[in-house]
Amino acid sequence: MAEHTLSGARRGQKGPHGALIPVFDTHCDSLQRDLDLGHDLGTSTRGHLDLVRGREGGLAAVVLVCWCDPLHLEPGQLGARERTKHLLARGHQLLGRHPDQVRWVGNHQHLTEAREAGQIGALFGIEGGHSIEGSLENLEWFFERGVRVMTLVWNNHLDWIRSCRDGAGPNIPAGLSSFGREVVQTMNRLGMLVDLSHAGEQSFYDALEVSSAPVLVSHSGCYALHDHPRNLRDAQMKVLAQNRGVLGIVFCTPFLDAQARATESRLRETKEYQSISGFNPTDTFLQQAEWLQSQVKPLPLDRVLDHICHGVDVAGIDHVGIGSDFDGIECTPDQLSSAACYQALAVGLAARGLNRADITKILFSNSQRVLAEATGPGTRAAEASLQALECPKVSCGTPPG
Numbered sequence: 001m002a003e004h005t006l007s008g009a010r011r012g013q014k015g016p017h018g019a020l021i022p023v024f025d026t027h028c029d030s031l032q033r034d035l036d037l038g039h040d041l042g043t044s045t046r047g048h049l050d051l052v053r054g055r056e057g058g059l060a061a062v063v064l065v066c067w068c069d070p071l072h073l074e075p076g077q078l079g080a081r082e083r084t085k086h087l088l089a090r091g092h093q094l095l096g097r098h099p100d101q102v103r104w105v106g107n108h109q110h111l112t113e114a115r116e117a118g119q120i121g122a123l124f125g126i127e128g129g130h131s132i133e134g135s136l137e138n139l140e141w142f143f144e145r146g147v148r149v150m151t152l153v154w155n156n157h158l159d160w161i162r163s164c165r166d167g168a169g170p171n172i173p174a175g176l177s178s179f180g181r182e183v184v185q186t187m188n189r190l191g192m193l194v195d196l197s198h199a200g201e202q203s204f205y206d207a208l209e210v211s212s213a214p215v216l217v218s219h220s221g222c223y224a225l226h227d228h229p230r231n232l233r234d235a236q237m238k239v240l241a242q243n244r245g246v247l248g249i250v251f252c253t254p255f256l257d258a259q260a261r262a263t264e265s266r267l268r269e270t271k272e273y274q275s276i277s278g279f280n281p282t283d284t285f286l287q288q289a290e291w292l293q294s295q296v297k298p299l300p301l302d303r304v305l306d307h308i309c310h311g312v313d314v315a316g317i318d319h320v321g322i323g324s325d326f327d328g329i330e331c332t333p334d335q336l337s338s339a340a341c342y343q344a345l346a347v348g349l350a351a352r353g354l355n356r357a358d359i360t361k362i363l364f365s366n367s368q369r370v371l372a373e374a375t376g377p378g379t380r381a382a383e384a385s386l387q388a389l390e391c392p393k394v395s396c397g398t399p400p401g
């Protein structure tokens, strides 16, 4: 990994009292690198998150998401369900390659078993309801093959849910349609965690009205600190707390800070950035991210802590977690350049006066509780096992030549 991305980070740093505090990261995009670049996430890789660095940073549970670029929806392309299936298959392969390091988590009990065995618990997620292509059968198909989290919508509006991005996609009415409500109810019944990051404000409220289980807002920040559409307003955080849900604070610098957003968007306009071209879109993204990171002064860790502490002040200590968005973001904050560095958060929160029990809630236990409640007795997840998924034969994973 490029030298600059570790500058300022205290890799493998211990928690505030010497021992690692376990971490539950509610959103990471690393499966893209595994599928498109052939990175084995069970080894030390280029990028933000792999199991080796996760272990150094105290990672106990991670949601590995399958994000399908909406470009795959266009005629002649692979299709969202198929692309998602390829990503998920790479997750299955990771489990098979490194059973000593990682265990699939389909419910709360599995996470307990993973922790007892000293393994990282991997939850599989889908980022964006377009992956189910308008079908509850597809949703169940993914559930049976291990998916336990679905972000209802990404930045592209769907005909059943509006995203938080004004002007993106067709002009869909605000909120959830009756099919959208059925999706949430089906997820509740199966024991899949409903994730409302990227949802429009009305969609957020509609989903909370329907959901009988606590939800995640897996990778967002606080709107009161920076008025980015991906962040939650204080009123939303209060309703999230009533639902017993968790806001996972994201490490995405443009969401956290107005100045960082302006600087990065100016750099994206430059010839240097725009001339970067990899052998596929994931390679291009990785190279652009590394270039951008080399050009900026990293956002201070304190800014991440500000968002965590604001979340705690507004929603309460039981409703804030961590959702890095590693490998889905370009720049990382200072001291948080990779999964080896999570403990910097623990040290920073201790310096702000939080005790170990409260820090553990934020880094791990709050999200663990949401998993337990959403996959508990009465849901299919409480009993279900993982159905095998063969990796489709696709030409990816190695650079040409």
Ligand SMILES: [Zn+2]
Binding pocket: 127, 197, 198, 219, 328
């Ligand atoms: Zn996202």
